[in-house]
Amino acid sequence: MKKIKRKAAGKELKVPMFVIGYAAPEPPAPGFLAAWFDQEYGGPLTIQLPRDPGTTRFEAQHGPWSALVETSLPHAIAEAWREQLQWSHPHAAQVLPLRMTGRDSRNSVLHVTRLARGITLLTGGTAYDAATDTYLNPSDWMDRPLRTFRLDDHLRIEQVEGRADGRVWFHTRGLSKFGLEDIETYRPTGLSERPVIEAFTEIADVLTLMGKAPNVGESFIVEGLNRMVRVVRHRTDQSYSLRLNLREVEWG
Known part of the structure; x- marks a missing residue:
């Protein structure tokens, strides 16, 4: 009924x-x-x-x-x-x-x-x-x-090449659904993208479970990577039609 x-x-x-x-x-x-x-x-x-x-x-x-x-x-x-x-x-x-x-x-x-x-x-x-x-x-x-929650049903990881600084820009799209800023990082041209994509998946998984993003300068543990991830910068980007709020992350 x-x-x-x-x-x-x-x-x-x-x-x-x-x-x-x-x-x-x-x-x-x-x-x-x-x-x-x-x-x-x-x-x-x-x-x-x-x-x-x-x-x-x-x-x-x-x-x-x-x-x-x-x-x-x-x-x-x-x-x-x-x-x-x-x-x-x-x-x-x-x-x-x-x-x-x-x-x-x-x-x-x-x-x-x-x-x-x-x-x-x-x-x-x-x-x-x-x-x-x-x-x-x-x-x-x-x-x-959608029988259960799977992060890749709700998130995209983008890879942008051809930048003036010669680096590859990686960022997520979709964390805003969870009330979070998307994350980004940069890598030299020519390296495999797979480690970054796998790391972003683990980081996004932790952030959506936490329900909040650490502040700039703070670090948090990502057990799937077995290392600490640090937020180094916050910025907005308008490369797309929709403004992205981004937090740059680094891990060793």
Whole structure:
């Protein structure tokens, strides 16, 4: 049995974790999303509807984890996303977390991502992960069942070459989902990228478990590397359309 409650409408939506574009004439009904979620993940997904029957915005809660869902954005906003993301979908939905705390951020991110997956599959649309700049079609979600938390479902590690200083820039994209700054480091050209990618995976794993990033000058132990990692600098970067907040890290 699906639990559906009503509550007062909340504040304006924040920047979403996911935008889902679709061409279906009608958005998926909240009850359909709840039924899909319960079948996929055991549920129960509790839907809390606003008092305004004309809105498609609602809260979707599973256990202590809540997300704000809007399955049909206003036309002007959907058009803005269509222009920015260069897709053909005339309609758009969005999902973002509610009441996320640092130490529980993994479960909150997993909950939101599961809902984005469900809306994509129910509409046959395309999900855009804003933090990682990744597009996910229904076939892509089939390879990401999200049964449990896997960091690589939520994070990208980028390698940028051809810099003026001759170094290779490595950085993550996606830690902002967890309320953290992304991390970066630099290496000389010509070295294997694999050790850095493996180290970043271990470091990001520790940071998402900690739920907070150490300050500049502080160090923390990463057991997977069997060494200390030090934060040496904090900066912002606008190489992409979305500003990145970065912490440079070093390890011996």
